[in-house]
Amino acid sequence: MNQTSTPASPSPFEYAPAPESRSVVDIAPSYGLFIDGEFAEAAEGKVFKTISPATEEVLSEVARAGAEDVDRAVRAARKAFEKWSALPGAERAKYLFRIARIIQERSRELAVLETLDNGKPIKETRDADLPLVAAHFFYYAGWADKLDHAGYGPNPRPLGVAGQVIPWNFPLLMLAWKIAPALAAGNTVVLKPAETTPLSALFFADICRQAGLPKGVVNIIPGYGEAGAALVEHPDVNKVAFTGSTAVGKAIARQVAGTRKKVTLELGGKGANIVFDDAPIDQAVEGIVGGIFFNQGQVCCAGSRLLVQESIQDELLDSLKRRLSTLRLGDPLDKNTDIGAINSAEQLARITALAEAGEAEGAERWSPACELPSSGYWFAPTVFTGVTQAHTIARDEIFGPVLSVLTFRTPDEAVAKANNSPYGLSAGIWTEKGSRILAVANKLRAGVVWANTFNKFDPTSPFGGYKESGFGREGGRHGLEAYLDV
Amino acid sequence: MSDTPARLGVFKTYKLYVGGKFPRSESGRVYEVTDSKDKWLANAPLASRKDARDAVVAARKAFGGWSGATAYNRGQILYRIAEMLEGRRDQFVREVADAEGLSKSKAAAQVDAAVDRWVWYAGWTDKIGQIAGGANPVAGPFFNLSTPEPTGVVAVLAPRKSSFLGLVSVVAPVIATGNTAVVIASEESPLPALSLGEVLATSDLPGGVVNVLSGRTAEIAAPLAAHQDVNAIDLTGAADDEALAKELETAAADNLKRVLRPQAVDWNETPGTGRLTAFLETKTVWHPTGSLGASGSSY
Numbered sequence: 132m133n134q135t136s137t138p139a140s141p142s143p144f145e146y147a148p149a150p151e152s153r154s155v156v157d158i159a160p161s162y163g164l165f166i167d168g169e170f171a172e173a174a175e176g177k178v179f180k181t182i183s184p185a186t187e188e189v190l191s192e193v194a195r196a197g198a199e200d201v202d203r204a205v206r207a208a209r210k211a212f213e214k215w216s217a218l219p220g221a222e223r224a225k226y227l228f229r230i231a232r233i234i235q236e237r238s239r240e241l242a243v244l245e246t247l248d249n250g251k252p253i254k255e256t257r258d259a260d261l262p263l264v265a266a267h268f269f270y271y272a273g274w275a276d277k278l279d280h281a282g283y284g285p286n287p288r289p290l291g292v293a294g295q296v297i298p299w300n301f302p303l304l305m306l307a308w309k310i311a312p313a314l315a316a317g318n319t320v321v322l323k324p325a326e327t328t329p330l331s332a333l334f335f336a337d338i339c340r341q342a343g344l345p346k347g348v349v350n351i352i353p354g355y356g357e358a359g360a361a362l363v364e365h366p367d368v369n370k371v372a373f374t375g376s377t378a379v380g381k382a383i384a385r386q387v388a389g390t391r392k393k394v395t396l397e398l399g400g401k402g403a404n405i406v407f408d409d410a411p412i413d414q415a416v417e418g419i420v421g422g423i424f425f426n427q428g429q430v431c432c433a434g435s436r437l438l439v440q441e442s443i444q445d446e447l448l449d450s451l452k453r454r455l456s457t458l459r460l461g462d463p464l465d466k467n468t469d470i471g472a473i474n475s476a477e478q479l480a481r482i483t484a485l486a487e488a489g490e491a492e493g494a495e496r497w498s499p500a501c502e503l504p505s506s507g508y509w510f511a512p513t514v515f516t517g518v519t520q521a522h523t524i525a526r527d528e529i530f531g532p533v534l535s536v537l538t539f540r541t542p543d544e545a546v547a548k549a550n551n552s553p554y555g556l557s558a559g560i561w562t563e564k565g566s567r568i569l570a571v572a573n574k575l576r577a578g579v580v581w582a583n584t585f586n587k588f589d590p591t592s593p594f595g596g597y598k599e600s601g602f603g604r605e606g607g608r609h610g611l612e613a614y615l616d617v
Numbered sequence: 618m619s620d621t622p623a624r625l626g627v628f629k630t631y632k633l634y635v636g637g638k639f640p641r642s643e644s645g646r647v648y649e650v651t652d653s654k655d656k657w658l659a660n661a662p663l664a665s666r667k668d669a670r671d672a673v674v675a676a677r678k679a680f681g682g683w684s685g686a687t688a689y690n691r692g693q694i695l696y697r698i699a700e701m702l703e704g705r706r707d708q709f710v711r712e713v714a715d716a717e718g719l720s721k722s723k724a725a726a727q728v729d730a731a732v733d734r735w736v737w738y739a740g741w742t743d744k745i746g747q748i749a750g751g752a753n754p755v756a757g758p759f760f761n762l763s764t765p766e767p768t769g770v771v772a773v774l775a776p777r778k779s780s781f782l783g784l785v786s787v788v789a790p791v792i793a794t795g796n797t798a799v800v801i802a803s804e805e806s807p808l809p810a811l812s813l814g815e816v817l818a819t820s821d822l823p824g825g826v827v828n829v830l831s832g833r834t835a836e837i838a839a840p841l842a843a844h845q846d847v848n849a850i851d852l853t854g855a856a857d858d859e860a861l862a863k864e865l866e867t868a869a870a871d872n873l874k875r876v877l878r879p880q881a882v883d884w885n886e887t888p889g890t891g892r893l894t895a896f897l898e899t900k901t902v903w904h905p906t907g908s909l910g911a912s913g914s915s916y
Binding site: 221224225228266269270272273274275276277280282542543546565566567569570571573574590591607608 | 688689692693696733736737739740741742743744747748758760887890904905906907908909
């Protein structure tokens with residue numbers, strides 16, 4: 132299946148296995164729904180299994196929320212809202228600071244857990260996900276008693292109960308993006324984690340307990356799409372926040388039509404990473420690799436379309452392929468692993484089908500020599516060249532480690548191609564000229580533009596999309612607006 | 618009566634806090650600190666002009682690292698100070714009660730408010746830039762961004778009456794934004810300030826970011842107000858001495874220090890952002906955006 136046109140030279144870097152210890156995390160054989168401060172079975176008694184996508188080992192059995200559970204969780208959140216929203220901001224702040232600190236204390240445990248349940252490399256959970264999770268709570272903790280200063284007028288009020296549905300690609304980080312600003316602003320929440328990655332959210336429930344958070348302020352209801360839909364539809368939910376696919380985002384937009392629910396959607400993307408002929412090639416290659424292979428490409432803001440200026444195409448692609456040959460794919464718990472497992476069999480099938488469409492439509496496929504483990508869900512880093520704008524792999528979000536390479540001659544052409552997408556989440560610009568960065572950035576219809584870097588995140592910095600990548604912003608001062616009645 | 622005599626307490630030697638260390642005054646002088654009923658509490662260092670100059674050197678040395686730290690990092694450290702204070706709550710309640718003649722419960726309220734104030738300012742480190750700075754929509758093809766930056770070394774005359782809540786309320790905003798401070802403790806009630814140094818020393822705060830001097834306010838403030846390597850001065854501690862405040866502001870004019878004049882403050886009120894912005898500079902960066910044009914055109 133994988134063409135390996137360039138035989139990998141023997142790596143000068145041979146590593147002995149260096150797995151992170153699993154003993155730091157203690158996963159219970161089963162988990163309930165976390166409603167009103169207690170773990171409970173689902174009303175209908177349903178459960179589902181969550182597995183490690185790297186080994187297909189069953190990690191735990193988790194209660195599966197249905198409509199009745201959603202209703203109970205929303206009622207618990209409603210009941211908790213009155214007191215929580217009436218607390219002085221400084222007191223809410225201290226709860227959030229506690230949560231931030233406990234996350235920092237337990238970050239290695241949570242990193243290993245996330246790697247087990249999601250399949251992403253420990254290097255990423257340890258060095259990216261978890262530090263960002265703690266930082267996000269820390270940042271929004273500080274806003275809880277400063278809402279008067281946020282630019283939304285004096286004494287802005289919370290919305291009420293927030294129904295939040297998050298994806299599986301950054302489970303705990305997406306939870307942080309949702310819960311931290313909601314609580315800071317004085318809302319209470321019902322959060323549904325993705326069905327393939329429920330564990331870190333359930334561990335977060337334990338962190339709420341350790342922090343002494345009042346019951347019902349945070350409710351966690353693992354489940355499938357039906358639970359998410361029930362949550363979005365619940366009449367006593369005042370705010371809907373969703374991160375996930377554009378298709379589901381559109382369904383949610385239809386569901387809430389005609390209600391007074393406030394909505395923010397953070398959806399798909401097909402980010403253009405534009406490399407001009409004066410770009411520093413080595414840095415650009417690192418940025419391209421990070422842009423599309425970080426988290427196995429399962430990133431909504433991934434730089435999945437490489438737009439390279441024609442004159443440097445050969446040089447850049449040679450360098451890129453050389454670099455890809457050094458990536459290490461395998462055990463996500465190994466500290467040297469660059470590329471982990473794909474999150475689920477379903478996602479692997481989707482990536483596989485789209486890559487096959489790329490070949491069928493005539494693009495040229497390349498992967499480095501890469502041995503895939505025999506169990507679990509794996510996909511080798513893949514680069515398509517000779518891609519045109521009409522190709523499916525240039526238009527559809529693949530959400531996997533697949534890079535589509537297109538070329539351009541002029542900045543105008545680069546901008547036109549970059550914007551030729553229903554999505555508008557992220558973009559990258561690589562050039563030594565500051566004025567070119569700013570001129571191109573001005574023309575891009577994307578919510579986040581990285582110049583000479585890629586995939587940078589910070590709690591102080593707003594994130595979100597244009598067009599069909601959704602609306603509303605998460606992070607920064609802007610992120611408060613989504614949870615305030617303004 | 619017990620057969621064994623009551624255990625004799627161990628007194629603490631109160632010392633200055635300069636450059637992360639706890640020196641005595643180089644002058645070898647001390648002065649008697651008493652409680653509100655004139656009962657002896659301690660002999661506090663009577664800092665000299667030389668101590669003040671040493672403190673400025675320490676503060677300047679710390680400025681590069683502290684102002685260059687990320688706002689997030691500074692926030693973490695300020696929050697750590699709150700954590701450390703909470704653990705020493707009883708000690709500060711005792712010291713504040715002695716210093717200000719308050720009941721235990723009133724002193725405790727002051728200390729609790731002071732802990733919360735550190736938390737409040739910890740949260741500001743990575744937000745003030747978003748309130749006090751921003752993109753300016755200039756009428757031309759330019760990217761134009763204003764960002765606040767710390768002014769440098771700030772001399773702080775802590776309030777005379779509010780020995781701890783007032784002290785924290787003037788020190789925290791100065792360092793939250795990346796300035797470093799030379800603090801003159803309340804002349805009559807310096808002990809909570811000197812003990813605060815012990816908290817700062819164990820809170821991951823780099824040495825020299827905050828330096829605490831005790832002694833005669835007028836004697837220490839004069840060389841600081843005139844010091845050419847001090848960028849700003851907070852005259853809060855000269856609130857009840859108009860002549861001194863004027864004299865210090867006049868001296869400060871020599872190198873155009875930023876001066877925060879004394880004003881009536883209720884330290885129990887939630888502060889605004891005034892004490893943060895008082896010691897910030899605004900830097901505006903321009904960069905052309907050019908036009909898109911063709912490849913290789915006049916960007």
